[in-house]
Each structure stands twice: as C-alpha cells, then as structure tokens.
Amino acid sequence: MKVFGRIILVIFGILLLLFGGMAVVGLIANPDFQGEDTQVIHTSIDELWGVLNDVEGLPERRKDIVEVTVSERDNNGNPMLWTETPDMGGYIEFMVEERVEQKKLALKMQKSSFGMTGTWSYELEDLGDSCRVKISEASKIDSWLTRSMMQLAGRDANIQNEFRLLHEHVKK
Numbered sequence: 613m614k615v616f617g618r619i620i621l622v623i624f625g626i627l628l629l630l631f632g633g634m635a636v637v638g639l640i641a642n643p644d645f646q647g648e649d650t651q652v653i654h655t656s657i658d659e660l661w662g663v664l665n666d667v668e669g670l671p672e673r674r675k676d677i678v679e680v681t682v683s684e685r686d687n688n689g690n691p692m693l694w695t696e697t698p699d700m701g702g703y704i705e706f707m708v709e710e711r712v713e714q715k716k717l718a719l720k721m722q723k724s725s726f727g728m729t730g731t732w733s734y735e736l737e738d739l740g741d742s743c744r745v746k747i748s749e750a751s752k753i754d755s756w757l758t759r760s761m762m763q764l765a766g767r768d769a770n771i772q773n774e775f776r777l778l779h780e781h782v783k784k
Contacts, residue, residue: 638760645730647768648748651775655782657738660745661714663781664734667691667706673781675699686711702726714738727755732770745778747771 653660670677676699684693690711696704702725709731710718718733730751737744749771753759762769
C-alpha cells in the first residue's frame with residue numbers, strides 16, 4: 613500500500629509541475645501577436661474568394677466548427693456579422709471590416725469565450741491558374757491558459773492552420 617501511495621504522490625507531483633509550467637508560460641507570454649505569411653494556393657481566384665466568403669459552409673469544411681449563425685448581411689447578401697460555435701463549446705463572434713472583391717477580406721474577431729480577439733486579413737493576387745495569398749494576424753489573448761496553449765502550438769498556428777485548410781479544400 614505504501615508503494616501505491618508513493619506512485620499516486622509522484623503522479624500528482626508531475627501533474628502539478630506540468631500545470632504550473634503551463635501557467636508560467638501563459639503568464640509571461642506577450643498577450644499581443646502580429647504575424648503574416650504568404651503562400652501560393654493552386655486554384656482560381658473565383659474559387660478562393662468564394663471559399664473565403666462562405667462562412668455558412670465552414671461546418672462542412674472544418675471539423676472544429678459545428679455551427680455558424682449569421683446575424684447581419686450587407687445589401688448583396690454577404691455575411692457581415694456571425695457567430696461560430698467551436699466543437700469544444702463556447703463562441704467566436706466575427707465581423708467583416710473590409711471586403712474588396714477578389715482582392716482583400718479583413719475579419720475582426722470581436723469577442724470569444726476563450727479570451728481572444730483580433731483581426732485577420734486575406735490579401736489575394738491572381739496568378740492565372742493559382743493565387744498568391746497573404747494572411748496577416750493581429751491578435752490579443754487575455755486568457756493565460758489560452759495564451760500558454762498558443763505559445764506551445766506556435767503563435768502563428770492560426771495563420772498556418774488557415775493555409776492548411778485552404779490547401780486541403782482546393783485538393784478536393
């Protein structure tokens with residue numbers, strides 16, 4: 613029985629150490645992040661622009677989004693304000709800050725249940741049979757726990773995930 617108690621104590625100590633390490637990482641990490649990346653996506657600008665503006669189709673393309681509720685549209689029917697429900701629960705509220713047809717889409721994450729806000733900009737350049745895409749992010753994470761997870765994943769993880777999803781979509 614003494615051996616079992618020691619094992620439990622060691623496991624508890626390791627878990628406490630891991631959680632403490634995550635807390636320290638989150639508490640000392642800068643809450644603000646600015647980053648960008650540019651990649652070529654092998655698809656037409658029409659298809660890419662359609663994908664970027666199809667917020668209601670996000671649950672079909674992204675496993676991490678289970679629902680999108682559009683609450684405001686512009687005069688052309690384009691979504692301007694919507695709420696995404698991630699698979700882990702909570703919410704993310706986005707609005708379009710700027711939309712220049714087939715050139716630029718700028719989104720603002722106004723609020724989220726996990727303490728993150730920011731802007732993401734997609735700038736497109738038509739290369740004929742492909743597109744050059746620059747994704748820029750300026751974000752802030754108020755939650756130390758979310759900040760620590762993003763530090764461990766890489767602060768540009770959102771940008772790289774967006775590119776991964778765009779590349780995967782055009783392969784289909």
